[in-house]
Structures are given as C-alpha cells and as structure tokens.
Amino acid sequence: MSVPFLQASGLSKVFRHKTGLFAKPTNQLAVNAINLELAARERIGVVGESGSGKSTLGRLLLGLTEPTEGGVWFEGVNHKERQTQDWTAFRIRTALVQQNPLSALNPQMTIGQQIGEGLLVHHITGRAGARDRAASMLERVGLSSAMMNRYPHQMSGGQRQRVVIARALILEPKLVIFDEAVSALDVSVQAQVVALLRSLRQELELAYVFITHDLRIVRHLVDRVAVMYLGRIVETGDIRSVYEWPRHPYTRALLASVPSMDPTVRNIEPPIKGELDGSILSTGCTFRTRCPFALDRCVTETPGLRFVAGRQTACHRAEEFPQAIAKQGSLTRKEIAR
Structure with a gap:
C-alpha cells in the first residue's frame, strides 16, 4: 500500500x-x-x-x-x-x-x-x-x-x-x-x-x-474541494460533483451566493442567516442554528462525514436535496423531502 x-x-x-x-x-x-x-x-x-x-x-x-x-x-x-x-x-x-x-x-x-x-x-x-x-x-x-x-x-x-x-x-x-x-x-x-x-x-x-x-x-x-464550517469539513468531493449537486445546506448556500451572469436565473436557495457561532461545537450539527432545514435530531446528533452519491457530506438530510440550486419557482420543505 x-x-x-x-x-x-x-x-x-x-x-x-x-x-x-x-x-x-x-x-x-x-x-x-x-x-x-x-x-x-x-x-x-x-x-x-x-x-x-x-x-x-x-x-x-x-x-x-x-x-x-x-x-x-x-x-x-x-x-x-x-x-x-x-x-x-x-x-x-x-x-x-x-x-x-x-x-x-x-x-x-x-x-x-x-x-x-x-x-x-x-x-x-x-x-x-x-x-x-x-x-x-x-x-x-x-x-x-x-x-x-x-x-x-x-x-x-x-x-x-x-x-x-x-x-x-x-x-x-x-x-x-x-x-x-x-x-x-x-x-x-x-x-x-x-x-x-x-x-x-x-x-x-x-x-x-x-x-x-x-x-x-x-x-x-x-480537482477536489473541501467545504469547512467552524473547524469541520462538512462536504468534500471532486469539484464537478460538488458544484453540480451540493448535498450540504452550507455548500448550497455558498454556491447560491455566487452571482449569476444569466438574468433569467433566479436564486431560490435560502440565504445564510446569522453569524458563525462557536458556542455550539459540543453536540449536534454546528450549522443547525443557521440552517432552514434543521430537524430535531440535528440538535442532539452530530452528523459525521459519509458517502452520498460519490462524495462525502456531513448532513442528516443529504439524500433529500434536489440537484438544482438556482431555478425558477419556489422550493418548499415538502419538495425537498421528496
């Protein structure tokens, strides 16, 4: 080896x-x-x-x-x-x-x-x-x-x-x-x-x-990207797969914040609210206080990096997110859960 x-x-x-x-x-x-x-x-x-x-x-x-x-x-x-x-x-x-x-x-x-x-x-x-x-x-x-x-x-x-x-x-x-x-x-x-x-x-x-x-x-x-939040890597994988289909809400929000040159593209991804909060490092997901998709388990259960669709991500709901992060129309929690 x-x-x-x-x-x-x-x-x-x-x-x-x-x-x-x-x-x-x-x-x-x-x-x-x-x-x-x-x-x-x-x-x-x-x-x-x-x-x-x-x-x-x-x-x-x-x-x-x-x-x-x-x-x-x-x-x-x-x-x-x-x-x-x-x-x-x-x-x-x-x-x-x-x-x-x-x-x-x-x-x-x-x-x-x-x-x-x-x-x-x-x-x-x-x-x-x-x-x-x-x-x-x-x-x-x-x-x-x-x-x-x-x-x-x-x-x-x-x-x-x-x-x-x-x-x-x-x-x-x-x-x-x-x-x-x-x-x-x-x-x-x-x-x-x-x-x-x-x-x-x-x-x-x-x-x-x-x-x-x-x-x-x-x-x-x-060739590859690692997304960090409060000292942890929350998503990592080859650059193409992460950009085309981000599986962590933080990665999705970061990518959605990049301005598009296409006037027909409307960003519908929820924006990041609040500031980095280092006081919540002990238990649960560190991004939960700023995440619009947080669940009760996000407070008590720390998500570890796991393989989802060819990359590693630390999110309990990684499989639920749709591919597009910028499209016409609105996105509800029900649509994400599909």
Missing part, C-alpha cells in the same frame, strides 16, 4: 485566549478532528467563510502551527517526529503564498533579493546564480526581469502577488499552500493571477491546497 503524499489524521487545534489578568481563559476550537489526504500533483480547494478554520488548517499542514490533537504526515513522515535537518528538507519542498502580498514582502529588499533569498539560505547556489534564477522565475510568472531592482512599493498589487508566487516556486517545491492568494486583488487582476496559476499547474509537478472564500475562483484551479 502506497504512502499518501500528504495526510492529516484527527487534526485539531485549540487556541487559548485570556483577555485580562484575572479573566478566566477561554478556548477556541479552530480546527476540529479533520482527516484529509492529498496525492502527489493533486490540487484541492478549501472553502468557507472567514472564521471557519481554513488558514489554521493550512498552517497546521505546513507545520507552522502545532496541533492540539492528531498529526500531519508528509511523504510518510510525521511532523512531530521531524528533527532539525528534516524540517530544513521539508521547508525546501513546501511553500506558503500569503493573502496580502505587500505585508508578505520586505519593503527594504529589492524584488530580486527576495525571490532569490531562499536559494542563498539553503545554500543551493551563490549570489550570481540566485540572481539569474530569480530573473528567470520573474519571466516565468509573467513579469520582466527588469523589475529585479524594484522595491515592493513600486509595483502594483497584481505584480506583487506574482512576485510572492515566484518566491514560493523558486525552490521548486512539491507542495504549496495558497492562503487567500487572490482575495486582496480586484476582479480583473484576480483573473490574470488565476490564468497564471492555471498555466503553472500544467508546467510544474506540484500539489497545492488553495484556501479561499470565493467559490467562483476555486472551481478553475482544483
């Missing part, structure tokens, strides 16, 4: 907060018992609202945050068992692309210095070689090598994001975590960066986890 390229098992993270000297500490469960596998060269999207635990999951996968429970294995090695030299090798083979490119870049270093820095830190090449490879990588991400001597403030948001991507790819990693990599850009620049990632996906043999709240973008970049 082959070893998974990347595997998370029972992965949980609890953050402990204390607001004052005499205040009682509170616990925040950011990631809750997640199981996830990623094959080599596979691309998966992780979607959900802000506060659902997506970024924490990404940091756990890269070993930047220590889990409270569970573990992460990369090429068969558990992060908890890594020694210093193992972490060095792991950092060469993995990379993180952060949300805000301006804050991710050093304002006092030139673009060329920042892209080539990893090559020098890991003693892969000298300064001349690092500069040549940085210039080549700039060209690869659609920027001119003439920008090598510029500073971050002298570039546009889209150019800075390309620089961050170039810096992440300079060591030829096998795994990249994209954490809201295009959310800070305007729509036209987003399209350019998405086109760049699609082209790089064909050129490079890398796996990546694309974290985002924007379902319009992720469908063009991944």
Whole structure:
C-alpha cells in the first residue's frame, strides 16, 4: 500500500485566549478532528467563510502551527517526529503564498533579493546564480526581469502577488499552500493571477491546497474541494460533483451566493442567516442554528462525514436535496423531502 503524499489524521487545534489578568481563559476550537489526504500533483480547494478554520488548517499542514490533537504526515513522515535537518528538507519542498502580498514582502529588499533569498539560505547556489534564477522565475510568472531592482512599493498589487508566487516556486517545491492568494486583488487582476496559476499547474509537478472564500475562483484551479464550517469539513468531493449537486445546506448556500451572469436565473436557495457561532461545537450539527432545514435530531446528533452519491457530506438530510440550486419557482420543505 502506497504512502499518501500528504495526510492529516484527527487534526485539531485549540487556541487559548485570556483577555485580562484575572479573566478566566477561554478556548477556541479552530480546527476540529479533520482527516484529509492529498496525492502527489493533486490540487484541492478549501472553502468557507472567514472564521471557519481554513488558514489554521493550512498552517497546521505546513507545520507552522502545532496541533492540539492528531498529526500531519508528509511523504510518510510525521511532523512531530521531524528533527532539525528534516524540517530544513521539508521547508525546501513546501511553500506558503500569503493573502496580502505587500505585508508578505520586505519593503527594504529589492524584488530580486527576495525571490532569490531562499536559494542563498539553503545554500543551493551563490549570489550570481540566485540572481539569474530569480530573473528567470520573474519571466516565468509573467513579469520582466527588469523589475529585479524594484522595491515592493513600486509595483502594483497584481505584480506583487506574482512576485510572492515566484518566491514560493523558486525552490521548486512539491507542495504549496495558497492562503487567500487572490482575495486582496480586484476582479480583473484576480483573473490574470488565476490564468497564471492555471498555466503553472500544467508546467510544474506540484500539489497545492488553495484556501479561499470565493467559490467562483476555486472551481478553475482544483480537482477536489473541501467545504469547512467552524473547524469541520462538512462536504468534500471532486469539484464537478460538488458544484453540480451540493448535498450540504452550507455548500448550497455558498454556491447560491455566487452571482449569476444569466438574468433569467433566479436564486431560490435560502440565504445564510446569522453569524458563525462557536458556542455550539459540543453536540449536534454546528450549522443547525443557521440552517432552514434543521430537524430535531440535528440538535442532539452530530452528523459525521459519509458517502452520498460519490462524495462525502456531513448532513442528516443529504439524500433529500434536489440537484438544482438556482431555478425558477419556489422550493418548499415538502419538495425537498421528496
């Protein structure tokens, strides 16, 4: 039996907060018992609202945050068992692309210095070689090598994001975590960066986890999607099946919230109401307070991920939902129950 390229098992993270000297500490469960596998060269999207635990999951996968429970294995090695030299090798083979490119870049270093820095830190090449490879990588991400001597403030948001991507790819990693990599850009620049990632996906043999709240973008970049809500994965499967027939009310609401360019299409899916409520994590379905289709059993019985029509979903009523999430007419509870 082959070893998974990347595997998370029972992965949980609890953050402990204390607001004052005499205040009682509170616990925040950011990631809750997640199981996830990623094959080599596979691309998966992780979607959900802000506060659902997506970024924490990404940091756990890269070993930047220590889990409270569970573990992460990369090429068969558990992060908890890594020694210093193992972490060095792991950092060469993995990379993180952060949300805000301006804050991710050093304002006092030139673009060329920042892209080539990893090559020098890991003693892969000298300064001349690092500069040549940085210039080549700039060209690869659609920027001119003439920008090598510029500073971050002298570039546009889209150019800075390309620089961050170039810096992440300079060591030829096998795994990249994209954490809201295009959310800070305007729509036209987003399209350019998405086109760049699609082209790089064909050129490079890398796996990546694309974290985002924007379902319009992720469908063009991944093979599989995992929908997170309050630290749990509530639905996961190949991108086509989940988009065409979502089986969890949260997934359906997220997809229905994406604007349609067709004026004849009318969204009849119930909107998401209220805010994320971390106080209901102990028992039952975490989405029940915002779900228009909740039953009495949703309060007392926590739905686990189970296979429904070729994907996994955590909903007691997964088999009842119709295929279309946007159509003419109205949808009643009776129609859903058919």
